[in-house]
Amino acid sequence: MEKTNALGQYLTLFRIRFIAGLQYRAAALAGIMTQFAWGGMTVLLYRAFYQSDPAAFPQSFEAMCSYIWIQQAFLAIFMVWGLDPEPFELIKSGNIAYELCRPVNIYWMWFVKSAATRLAKAVLRCMPILIFALLLPRPYRLVLPDGGRLVLFIVSLLLALINIVAFTLLIYISTFYTLDSTGLRSLMSTLAEFLSGGLIPLPFFPESFQKVLSLFPFAGMENTPLQLYNGTMAGPDAVFGIGMQVLWAGIMIGTGAVW
Numbered sequence: 001m002e003k004t005n006a007l008g009q010y011l012t013l014f015r016i017r018f019i020a021g022l023q024y025r026a027a028a029l030a031g032i033m034t035q036f037a038w039g040g041m042t043v044l045l046y047r048a049f050y051q052s053d054p055a056a057f058p059q060s061f062e063a064m065c066s067y068i069w070i071q072q073a074f075l076a077i078f079m080v081w082g083l084d085p086e087p088f089e090l091i092k093s094g095n096i097a098y099e100l101c102r103p104v105n106i107y108w109m110w111f112v113k114s115a116a117t118r119l120a121k122a123v124l125r126c127m128p129i130l131i132f133a134l135l136l137p138r139p140y141r142l143v144l145p146d147g148g149r150l151v152l153f154i155v156s157l158l159l160a161l162i163n164i165v166a167f168t169l170l171i172y173i174s175t176f177y178t179l180d181s182t183g184l185r186s187l188m189s190t191l192a193e194f195l196s197g198g199l200i201p202l203p204f205f206p207e208s209f210q211k212v213l214s215l216f217p218f219a220g221m222e223n224t225p226l227q228l229y230n231g232t233m234a235g236p237d238a239v240f241g242i243g244m245q246v247l248w249a250g251i252m253i254g255t256g257a258v259w
Contacts, residue, residue, distance in 0.1 A: 009104055014112040021120025028124035031076070035129055039072040043140055058203040062139040063230045067201060069133035069142040070229055071222070076121030077161050078198060078222045080168065081189035084114055087172040088181050096176075107257050110172060114165045149231055152238060156225035159245040164221050166252035167192065173259050197223035203232060217252065220245035 043065055050061045057064070071078065087110055090096040099106055133142035145153065171188055175181045193199055195218035202210055202223045213219050224241040227233035233241055 010108055010112045013104075013109060014116045017113045017116035018120045021117050022124060024121075025124065028121065031121070032125050032128050035072040035075055035125065036132065039068050039129070039133075042068050059201075059230065059232055060139075062143060063232065064201070065133075065140050066143050066230055067226050069129065070226055071198070073126040073129040073133070074122050074157065076125060077118050077157065077164065078196070080164055080192040080196070080198075080221065082118070082121075083168055083171065083185065083189070084117060088175055088185075091172075091175045092179055105257075107169065110169055111165055111253075114168060115161060118161060118165070145229055145231060149228060149234075152242070153225055153229040156220075156228050156242055156245060159242065159249060160221050160225050162249045163217055163245060163252065166249060166256060167217065167221070169256045170252060170259070173256060192218050192221060195219070196221040197226065201226070203227070214240070214244065217244075217248035220248055 046064050046068070047061065050057060050064070054061065059067075076082065087096075090099060099109075102109070130142065134144070135141070144150075167188075171181065171185055174184055178184060195213055195216065196202075197219070202213055202219060205213070213223075220241065224233065224245060228238055228241065
């Protein structure tokens with residue numbers, strides 16, 4: 001009964017934060033316009049590179065455009081740097097003591113709140129970007145995958161959300177020891193953004209470096225779902241990629257809950 005009540009509490013927290021996140025329509029509109037502009041500039045940037053020597057790249061320009069538009073559509077999930085300022089403020093002010101007195105596990109409370117916030121932002125922003133990208137002419141448009149790839153993408157996207165939230169919670173917890181989160185927060189966010197494929201797709205790196213990165217949690221935060229969508233990760237590679245997402249989710253959640 002206690003476990004059922006606890007689960008109900010976390011689901012309620014998730015629903016409250018998710019609904020609250022849906023209220024910020026003006027911020028969502030600003031984000032959509034920014035992502036349209038940024039996505040368009042990135043597409044044109046890669047177009048210039050592809051025109052010089054298309055054979056030098058590990059995937060087609062059309063696949064690269066799909067990568068960019070999916071990345072922009074679900075940026076609210078992928079952006080590791082989009083941290084919630086509330087835990088930092090609570091820890092720094094000492095008001096975290098009140099949170100610790102609540103009849104809920106503080107780790108899971110922060111986990112569901114963070115996940116709900118990211119998901120709400122993604123729901124508000126993704127459809128206009130996806131529709132816009134689907135209506136573009138070839139080769140700039142978003143290409144829809146087949147049913148199997150789409151299912152794998154959705155599963156991997158949800159696992160990416162879990163991994164990113166678990167990773168950001170480790171940053172929150174570290175603030176108990178440092179009080180000022182600026183240094184670690186900037187370092188880890190930048191590291192995750194670069195090694196997850198947020199700045200440069202991981203297939204563009206040397207193959208030996210890719211193999212090393214595939215063993216770390218960062219690849220599962222962005223690269224895995226995007227490559228599954230494009231079909232550049234399939235068969236055993238897809239199983240390995242999703243398996244690593246599950247493994248690292250368990251490791252980071254377990255570490256955060258104990259810590």
